[in-house]
Amino acid sequence: MSVTRLWSTHPDDVARLGTQELRERFVLSGLFTPGEVTWGYAHDDRLLVGGVLVEDGSPVTLEAPEIIKAEYLLERRELGLVGLAGEVTVTADDETFALGAHDVVYLPLGTRDVTLSGAGAVYLVSAPAHARLTAAKAGRDEVEALHLGELVTSNERTIRKYIHADGIASNQLVLGITTLAPGSVWNTMPPHVHPRRTEVYLYDGLGDEVLVHLMGEPGNTRHLLLHDRDAVVSPPWSIHTASGTGAYTFVWAMAGENIDYTDVTGITPGDLR
Numbered sequence: 001m002s003v004t005r006l007w008s009t010h011p012d013d014v015a016r017l018g019t020q021e022l023r024e025r026f027v028l029s030g031l032f033t034p035g036e037v038t039w040g041y042a043h044d045d046r047l048l049v050g051g052v053l054v055e056d057g058s059p060v061t062l063e064a065p066e067i068i069k070a071e072y073l074l075e076r077r078e079l080g081l082v083g084l085a086g087e088v089t090v091t092a093d094d095e096t097f098a099l100g101a102h103d104v105v106y107l108p109l110g111t112r113d114v115t116l117s118g119a120g121a122v123y124l125v126s127a128p129a130h131a132r133l134t135a136a137k138a139g140r141d142e143v144e145a146l147h148l149g150e151l152v153t154s155n156e157r158t159i160r161k162y163i164h165a166d167g168i169a170s171n172q173l174v175l176g177i178t179t180l181a182p183g184s185v186w187n188t189m190p191p192h193v194h195p196r197r198t199e200v201y202l203y204d205g206l207g208d209e210v211l212v213h214l215m216g217e218p219g220n221t222r223h224l225l226l227h228d229r230d231a232v233v234s235p236p237w238s239i240h241t242a243s244g245t246g247a248y249t250f251v252w253a254m255a256g257e258n259i260d261y262t263d264v265t266g267i268t269p270g271d272l273r
């Protein structure tokens, strides 16, 4: 089971990093391989993210990576599972959930055995938890959808919120999926920071297109060229916004001090440098 470790980084140090160092600190590539979970562990807010391609006839059992020193994955954690493609069955102790594309399943602290069967791509995000809540599923068309932006500013998009203060209950996790409208390429523009939470974006649906992801302090940004199914960690002090050479979708997930989606500090685009 491979785990890439992403250390916390001071904003002053990020300003001095070259392309490769920046990628090593913030980007997770190659998360999706057949039959095996590939993990990334961000020391910021201890987010654990993973991906797997589940193949027909070869169920995948989720195990605790060594880095969390736990008897089982959800001994001290909660987990969001996001269907990216295909149809997967999530078996969690004595419950089962059908996970299709853009469905989300939440599994609470204390869930012992988690197995994925069927065929499809599944993205995983986990954060430390202190209380056992309720396992739940939310489908793409059942959740709150915010429509933001406009085609004329290339940022028209739909933000679907699944795990959040008014949706599936969690301890720390906040998770949703944003889909750009055809012709729009900018996500999270105007940008923001949220000093009380770390966020991780997983970009999907890019195919062979690429995306320029901007991170860093608003007055001192850096760019990362990302490809399909790359994930990127955004420390609490960093903006997280991108423009693609085509439309795309991304899964955003956060953990930290609170689960209030609106606890953000907006940045005026004119102040970006």
Ligand SMILES: O=C(O)C(=O)C[C@H](O)C(=O)CO
Residues within 6 Å of the ligand: 148, 157, 159, 176, 177, 178, 187, 188, 189, 194, 199, 240, 252, 264
């Ligand atoms: O396109 C957007 O705007 C987003 O999806 C923003 C994310 O939800 C986010 O950054 C939450 O902090």
